Amino acid sequence: MALALKSTCFVQLKRPKSCYAFRSSRQLAVVSTRRSTTMAALSTVATIGISETFAKLKKEGKVAFIPFITAGDPDLSTTAQALKLLDSCGSDIIELGVPYSDPLADGPVIQAAATRSLAKGTNFDAVISMLKEVVPQLTSPVALFTYYNPILKRGVEKFMSIVNDAGVHGLVVPDVPLEETEILRNEALKYNIELVLLTTPTTPTSRMKAIVEASEGFVYLVSSIGVTGARGSVSARVENLLRDIKEATTKPVAVGFGISKPEHVKQIAEWGADGVIVGSAMVKVLGEAKSPEEGLKELENLTRSLKSALI
Amino acid sequence: MTSSIKSDLFLTNKLSIARNERSFSSMQRAVSNNLPAASAVKSGSKRLHVERALRERKIDEVERRESSGKFGIYGGKFVPETLISCLGKLEAEFNFVLHDAEFQAELAIALRDYVGRETPLYFAERLTNYYKNENGEGPDIYLKREDLNHCGAHKMNNAIAQAMIAKRMGRQRVVAATGAGQHGVATAAACAKLSLDCTIFMGSEDMEKQASNVFLIKLLGAQVTKVEGSFKDASSEAIRQWVNDLEVSYYLTGTVVGPHPCPSMVREFQSIIGRETRRQAMERWGGRPDVVVACIGSGSNALGIFHEFVGDEGVRLVGVEAAGFGLDSGRHAATLATGHVGVYHGAMSYLLQDQEGQVLGAHSIGVGLQYPGVGPELSFLKDTGRAEFHTVTDEEALNAYQLLSRLEGIIPAMEAAHALAYLEKLCPTLPDSTKVVVNCSGRGDKDAPLFFQHRPALDA
Numbered sequence: 001m002a003l004a005l006k007s008t009c010f011v012q013l014k015r016p017k018s019c020y021a022f023r024s025s026r027q028l029a030v031v032s033t034r035r036s037t038t039m040a041a042l043s044t045v046a047t048i049g050i051s052e053t054f055a056k057l058k059k060e061g062k063v064a065f066i067p068f069i070t071a072g073d074p075d076l077s078t079t080a081q082a083l084k085l086l087d088s089c090g091s092d093i094i095e096l097g098v099p100y101s102d103p104l105a106d107g108p109v110i111q112a113a114a115t116r117s118l119a120k121g122t123n124f125d126a127v128i129s130m131l132k133e134v135v136p137q138l139t140s141p142v143a144l145f146t147y148y149n150p151i152l153k154r155g156v157e158k159f160m161s162i163v164n165d166a167g168v169h170g171l172v173v174p175d176v177p178l179e180e181t182e183i184l185r186n187e188a189l190k191y192n193i194e195l196v197l198l199t200t201p202t203t204p205t206s207r208m209k210a211i212v213e214a215s216e217g218f219v220y221l222v223s224s225i226g227v228t229g230a231r232g233s234v235s236a237r238v239e240n241l242l243r244d245i246k247e248a249t250t251k252p253v254a255v256g257f258g259i260s261k262p263e264h265v266k267q268i269a270e271w272g273a274d275g276v277i278v279g280s281a282m283v284k285v286l287g288e289a290k291s292p293e294e295g296l297k298e299l300e301n302l303t304r305s306l307k308s309a310l311i
Numbered sequence: 312m313t314s315s316i317k318s319d320l321f322l323t324n325k326l327s328i329a330r331n332e333r334s335f336s337s338m339q340r341a342v343s344n345n346l347p348a349a350s351a352v353k354s355g356s357k358r359l360h361v362e363r364a365l366r367e368r369k370i371d372e373v374e375r376r377e378s379s380g381k382f383g384i385y386g387g388k389f390v391p392e393t394l395i396s397c398l399g400k401l402e403a404e405f406n407f408v409l410h411d412a413e414f415q416a417e418l419a420i421a422l423r424d425y426v427g428r429e430t431p432l433y434f435a436e437r438l439t440n441y442y443k444n445e446n447g448e449g450p451d452i453y454l455k456r457e458d459l460n461h462c463g464a465h466k467m468n469n470a471i472a473q474a475m476i477a478k479r480m481g482r483q484r485v486v487a488a489t490g491a492g493q494h495g496v497a498t499a500a501a502c503a504k505l506s507l508d509c510t511i512f513m514g515s516e517d518m519e520k521q522a523s524n525v526f527l528i529k530l531l532g533a534q535v536t537k538v539e540g541s542f543k544d545a546s547s548e549a550i551r552q553w554v555n556d557l558e559v560s561y562y563l564t565g566t567v568v569g570p571h572p573c574p575s576m577v578r579e580f581q582s583i584i585g586r587e588t589r590r591q592a593m594e595r596w597g598g599r600p601d602v603v604v605a606c607i608g609s610g611s612n613a614l615g616i617f618h619e620f621v622g623d624e625g626v627r628l629v630g631v632e633a634a635g636f637g638l639d640s641g642r643h644a645a646t647l648a649t650g651h652v653g654v655y656h657g658a659m660s661y662l663l664q665d666q667e668g669q670v671l672g673a674h675s676i677g678v679g680l681q682y683p684g685v686g687p688e689l690s691f692l693k694d695t696g697r698a699e700f701h702t703v704t705d706e707e708a709l710n711a712y713q714l715l716s717r718l719e720g721i722i723p724a725m726e727a728a729h730a731l732a733y734l735e736k737l738c739p740t741l742p743d744s745t746k747v748v749v750n751c752s753g754r755g756d757k758d759a760p761l762f763f764q765h766r767p768a769l770d771a
Contacts, residue, residue: 104554148654
């Protein structure tokens with residue numbers, strides 16, 4: 001069994017050379033402390049980062065299953081349990097949404113989840129505390145989904161440092177356009193956070209190329225024109241968009257927005273996606289259930305049924 | 312050269328262009344600036360207001376560089392990627408119409424015949440006398456009467472222009488968000504005129520407070536979609552709808568917020584206020600205003616009157632925000648006074664937010680001032696010190712609302728009453744005969760019930 005290290009740098013090939021020295025000294029520090037821990041403890045440490053996860057799955061010929069839930073809906077302890085549940089049911093990467101007062105990119109389901117979560121008093125520090133406890137128990141890497149303002153409020157560097165300490169591997173910020181991502185990307189790079197960028201059906205090809213060039217971890221392909229929320233079917237455009245992106249880059253591509261059924265998942269995998277992201281459907285069963293226990297049960301059922309479409 | 316206008320965004324009957332004596336001098340100036348459309352129009356003895364509309368516009372001005380929609384660090388396009396190319400198209404369209412003689416000529420006619428411009432620069436004699444000191448000295452107070460526009464506020468200047476752009480772009484549906492309802496009414500009216508479908512998003516709290524405007528919007532044929540909360544929530548929802556439907560609908564911003572090019576577009580169309588004011592001041596007293604005062608919710612009427620004078624260092628620009636129940640109460644809308652820089656509704660600007668970066672609600676008795684954000688260009692004017700910003704409480708605004716009604720027989724919008732209320736503090740500091748122009752951004756009929764709720768003793 002391969003040693004699972006918390007640091008993501010071990011097999012990283014794409015990083016610029018200037019950071020290499022920094023990484024290897026960190027890596028050595030990690031190895032030296034690990035020697036004294038037991039094998040049991042080693043096996044529960046969170047594994048590799050997002051790019052490596054995709055690389056591993058590609059070797060195995062598998063498509064990544066990436067669920068999204070909103071932190072704090074119905075409450076943070078349920079979120080903690082949900083993260084472990086999603087992990088054990090075969091999720092490859094987990095996206096966690098930080099609730100925000102004005103989520104412009106989100107439809108009614110995720111908006112409602114954010115509202116419920118904020119009403120319960122969920123704040124960023126509480127989410128981070130929860131992650132510090134839970135992430136070491138997960139095998140899949142976690143990516144945070146947050147709007148820009150809360151990042152700005154803390155200061156970009158401080159934010160990256162905090163989320164890195166919590167063991168988060170990736171970040172998605174939907175309201176920052178490519179032109180404004182430089183600051184985020186530079187700080188993220190210093191802290192081993194992969195900043196995932198989004199491309200959409202309205203993005204012209206030349207811009208799409210710039211986006212995929214800059215995106216890290218994977219490329220997030222938004223499946224339809226609109227906000228998050230389950231749709232009846234997946235647009236046929238996705239197939240063409242996937243093909244265009246794959247011509248432009250070898251980076252993995254995951255498709256999200258609107259996916260809620262096993263049929264959707266299967267279709268997207270057949271079209272060549274490297275990953276499938278399911279958000280609102282997950283948030284709905286977990287957050288709108290009569291009780292947290294029931295919500296977790298429903299979440300498990302949904303996860304298993306969606307995951308089975310990828311086997 | 313013939314003077315026929317080929318496009319028919321606004322006009323269906325080209326023969327309706329009539330003479331307008333008042334615009335003669337501005338026409339002459341326009342012609343002497345070698346403006347082709349102006350010459351074309353004048354040669355047919357048809358005189359129109361073509362106020363500087365066709366002059367070569369320098370978007371990059373010395374202090375406010377607008378490259379990619381930034382004013383210093385403020386502005387930008389902080390929106391989901393899905394909207395980016397749509398914003399690009401909008402910007403291209405906007406840049407085109409700015410320089411298109413036909414569009415500008417049609418807009419000039421729309422502003423004259425539909426909106427009812429030019430609005431008077433009115434000398435408020437009794438108000439001036441009220442503020443004179445014991446020696447009989449004090450500033451001369453003029454009101455720029457945007458309350459006399461069609462639909463009762465400055466909002467129509469922008470709504471009609473953007474509705475014409477929507478029609479040019481072939482969009483059939485217009486969506487907009489409104490606070491007090493003035494922008495909603497103006498947009499609904501403009502869409503009725505241009506036969507566009509219209510959906511107005513309004514916050515549930517606002518719908519209760521400005522119910523009369525809700526009736527008007529429906530009467531004008533638009534659909535009203537209720538959104539739980541206030542203007543900020545209605546705006547967010549309208550943006551989501553736009554993202555969902557952006558190939559068919561046109562999102563008509565009512566104010567100088569949002570992703571680029573929205574703030575610039577609205578400011579550009581509202582800047583007619585300042586341009587007229589400059590000319591009227593010259594005609595009236597042979598000079599410029601010394602002080603220009605406007606209320607600030609998100610900043611559209613303020614930038615509308617300020618913009619013309621930003622390059623004129625001798626003109627003092629005073630913005631007045633709503634202090635609501637007081638700046639310490641936590642219930643106000645004083646974004647520039649107490650906010651912090653953040654990203655909201657697509658732009659970087661000052662914002663009322665908590666330590667978590669969550670956006671706070673705003674309060675003011677002037678419903679149109681209730682917005683936790685503010686236009687990025689105003690944030691820039693604050694930081695560079697070009698404009699000064701003050702605040703006025705609900706109580707002070709109520710007093711000013713009544714004062715103008717009693718002294719001049721003009722009922723100001725409760726929002727504009729904030730600008731008027733600041734005169735209490737401003738006038739004693741000004742030398743005799745200082746020329747002060749207050750932007751009376753709207754009429755206050757809609758606020759009368761609200762006024763009497765707060766001053767029941769007066770309803771005797």
